[in-house]
Amino acid sequence: MGNLSNGILKADIKSAAKLMRKIEEEDIKAIEELKLLYSHTGHSHVIGITGLPGSGKSSLIDALIENFRNNNKTVGVIAVDPTSPFTGGSILGDRIRMQNHSNDEGVFIKSLPTKGWRGGISKVTSRMITVMDAMGKDIILVETAGVGQTEVEIKKLVHTTIVVLVGGLGDSIQAIKAGILEIADIFVINKADKIDAEELETDIYNLLSMSSYTENNNSRKWLPQICLTESVNRKGIDKLIREISMHENYSKSTGGFAQYFKYKSNNDLKEIIVDYLTNLIFKELENDELYKKLLDDLMDNKNDPYSIAEEILNHFLKFKIKN
């Protein structure tokens, strides 16, 4: 027990990869390792990068890795985006570009398929962050696809959220209106050489000025900045790195950084409690005669799932569920 943790605390990539596999497989042994790692975490700066497919997140991440490495910072990447080259969703060109970093020991990339997680993507991502944090990564980049629920969930797991947009898609503003505006600490307008980039910049400024950001005159409040980049040509990356660093400092000085770790711990606790409970009851149910009978009733549409759930819980927990 704890062999993997020992390796991980020494930044050993093989040990980390092994534990990550156990986490993905929901192997109960992973929990024992995570227990040993937890007190060594809370140090990495966790950065979420979200945006629609086609916004160039992968080349932006590539440019960020390059810059962080030039400044001797170690980097972990967790890709939960099905269209990311990291997760195998991309065309060959992107994949080759990413191999820039494949021989660099200071970069660790983990891709997560976005389907098939019993407990939701956020649980697995949170555990992957714990592993990379324990490895001593200075920076952890979490890439998400930027439509729907995933990136709002992931937002809770990161210190700094970067929303990547491109001009000309037309739908960017729709996506912003749909809630991405609320989660952004930094906006990146990528492919800034496109003619529509400036128009998009104006749109975001207008949206920001209408939003709650300006309602509060508290000078401590973070106002999201807009960075124009051409990540493929490495343009605008220095300014973005400065913005990221400023947000980190802001987050540390206002207590947000520490608060985040408490939030994450609390969330991890709740998820593992629900996990344990769920495993426990369904294991017990497997061989239970009453459950089999009730399940038959359900399959024959003789009874509804809600009534059956109450019967089962009364049967097992020996007390009435209170409404």
Add this chain to the structure above:
Amino acid sequence: MGNLSNGILKADIKSAAKLMRKIEEEDIKAIEELKLLYSHTGHSHVIGITGLPGSGKSSLIDALIENFRNNNKTVGVIAVDPTSPFTGGSILGDRIRMQNHSNDEGVFIKSLPTKGWRGGISKVTSRMITVMDAMGKDIILVETAGVGQTEVEIKKLVHTTIVVLVGGLGDSIQAIKAGILEIADIFVINKADKIDAEELETDIYNLLSMSSYTENNNSRKWLPQICLTESVNRKGIDKLIREISMHENYSKSTGGFAQYFKYKSNNDLKEIIVDYLTNLIFKELENDELYKKLLDDLMDNKNDPYSIAEEILNHFLKFKIKN
């Protein structure tokens, strides 16, 4: 008790809207109504419509509604797409277009924000399907955003999945590779007047011919068809409607339609069991002194969430969690 159900079984829109609100608010009273409705469900043809923002899902849904209504079929729409006009994520033009149906009693539209669901979007969507099914809707359309986890989860809740693509986005194929191919029963290439539509059609044909669809020579196996549409101009919709009908017949003749309902019931059962258990234990924990102490340890990083979870469960359930 059961007032809303009575209304819903008579297709009353106000009763349905009220129950849906209770479902969204996780009001426990919703469960009592759902119990009464459940045995009246399993009749609607549930159709998932997924695709990237900008693929024109909303105008396609608009055209489908029009067609179904012309054939005297009643329609429910559940939109879980943050960029959908139904969920308020769209520009004004789309919103006006949708108002075509706002005075039609045979159409019921429910939009779901994609964030803030404690139990995940699939639980809420499943319950909304139950309500619309009990209302007697012939067709239920479920719109999702088509990147990441949501639409894979939603796939399990529908009989027929339509994947909407457009030429020229370049990223469509990436999205297909990323798993959308596996979930499609019907492909729609929308905005087929765009020059790249035929290229995309060829790409999909090639991908399909490489996939497992053709490996099985069983004549009962469904081969996904590709429909070219211009939904704004109502072109190609008739063919799409025929495909949908063919898939419904296929699904009914092969038992998939009935199997789906059993799967849904089983899923609903598991979700409500986990819900009840979770509510139960966190309610108990709220006032528990040991929990408060352990939570303080967690916040001070003196103990890890996994060890704390075990302590709590041992304390409450009075027996050891087995690894």
